[in-house]
Amino acid sequence: MLLDKEVNDNGVSLYRNSVGTSRYLTRGKKASLISVVKMQEAFLLQMLDKLPHLIKTGRSKMNIQKEMNGNDVEDKTNYGDVDNNTKREMAQNLQNTNSTKMMPGPDKLSPDFQMKFIAVMDSLAAPSAPSLVKSFDLSPHKEAVDLGGGSGRVSIELAKAYPDMKVALFDLPPVIQIAQKFNASQQMKNMTYIGGDFMAGDFPRADLYVLAHVIHGFENEQIDTLLKKVYKRLSPGGSVLIMEKVLTEEKDGPDLGITNDLVISLMSQGRERTGAEYNSLLCRHGFRNVVIRHIEGYNYYDAVMAKKPF
Numbered sequence: 001m002l003l004d005k006e007v008n009d010n011g012v013s014l015y016r017n018s019v020g021t022s023r024y025l026t027r028g029k030k031a032s033l034i035s036v037v038k039m040q041e042a043f044l045l046q047m048l049d050k051l052p053h054l055i056k057t058g059r060s061k062m063n064i065q066k067e068m069n070g071n072d073v074e075d076k077t078n079y080g081d082v083d084n085n086t087k088r089e090m091a092q093n094l095q096n097t098n099s100t101k102m103m104p105g106p107d108k109l110s111p112d113f114q115m116k117f118i119a120v121m122d123s124l125a126a127p128s129a130p131s132l133v134k135s136f137d138l139s140p141h142k143e144a145v146d147l148g149g150g151s152g153r154v155s156i157e158l159a160k161a162y163p164d165m166k167v168a169l170f171d172l173p174p175v176i177q178i179a180q181k182f183n184a185s186q187q188m189k190n191m192t193y194i195g196g197d198f199m200a201g202d203f204p205r206a207d208l209y210v211l212a213h214v215i216h217g218f219e220n221e222q223i224d225t226l227l228k229k230v231y232k233r234l235s236p237g238g239s240v241l242i243m244e245k246v247l248t249e250e251k252d253g254p255d256l257g258i259t260n261d262l263v264i265s266l267m268s269q270g271r272e273r274t275g276a277e278y279n280s281l282l283c284r285h286g287f288r289n290v291v292i293r294h295i296e297g298y299n300y301y302d303a304v305m306a307k308k309p310f
């Protein structure tokens with residue numbers, strides 16, 4: 001959240017900076033968000049630069065991203081030291097964005113840029129993936145599908161930790177092609193690659209679905225579509241394992257959850273959630289026994305597991 005809203009006794013709406021905005025988007029304070037943005041090759045800087053426009057107009061973030069390529073928003077973007085090809089590619093990517101796919105739509109990027117994007121996703125997941133797959137005993141599960149699995153880091157760690165489990169990495173076809181190349185030196189006997197669109201099409205049945213950094217990038221309606229499909233295709237007694245940084249109930253921590261929330265708010269229709277919000281989201285779709293495990297250390301993920309009743 002960028003701003004917190006409160007309605008006073010006279011019905012007047014009052015806005016104040018959210019904890020994340022005060023901490024990371026306030027002039028004069030150390031802008032630790034900027035280093036995250038730079039690490040992601042200035043993709044997010046374009047959107048940070050449009051922040052006043054976003055807040056003043058309250059227009060859909062997706063529209064703003066499209067406008068950024070048109071004429072009605074003055075472009076004062078500071079691209080830093082990003083090269084011209086990267087800038088062109090960013091603009092093209094924003095124009096090509098399809099609302100059924102999460103920003104920034106890696107399938108629309110050139111192979112060279114996709115490889116860079118996959119590498120960024122991989123570096124975010126790599127430190128915590130081994131702990132994440134062991135945060136719950138997943139050994140009773142026989143077939144797992146890692147929906148929107150990106151680089152495959154979580155799938156690979158799942159396949160390593162549970163050699164008897166069949167693991168499928170599922171992502172958009174162009175992303176799957178890149179992931180296969182990216183992991184060429186790390187072939188796992190119990191892991192397969194499947195290309196598809198989990199919003200528009202179907203995906204294999206399983207007794208375990210993993211959704212790592214997927215839910216936080218979509219708007220509520222799309223999350224409902226996806227969770228409905230996951231529930232329907234999941235075997236009775238099966239599990240869904242959501243891997244996202246879970247916010248405290250006060251939404252004042254952890255730090256990486258707050259910064260992620262700001263970044264996600266800027267680049268997509270999504271946001272980070274508290275444990276209670278995940279509980280109610282999952283229960284609304286029929287899941288039960290929601291359990292949250294926090295992953296220690298500097299990382300971008302926690303684990304939220306829920307069951308489909310028999």
Ligand SMILES: C[S@@+](CC[C@H](N)C(=O)[O-])C[C@H]1O[C@@H](n2cnc3c(N)ncnc32)[C@H](O)[C@@H]1O
Nearest residue numbers: 101102125148149150171172197198199212213
């Ligand atoms: C932020 S990445 C997360 C990747 C990986 N799960 C991780 O944690 O590193 C989101 C992934 O979802 C994939 N994705 C987005 N929309 C999709 C769709 N409609 N069908 C299949 N995959 C999709 C993207 O291609 C991307 O690889």
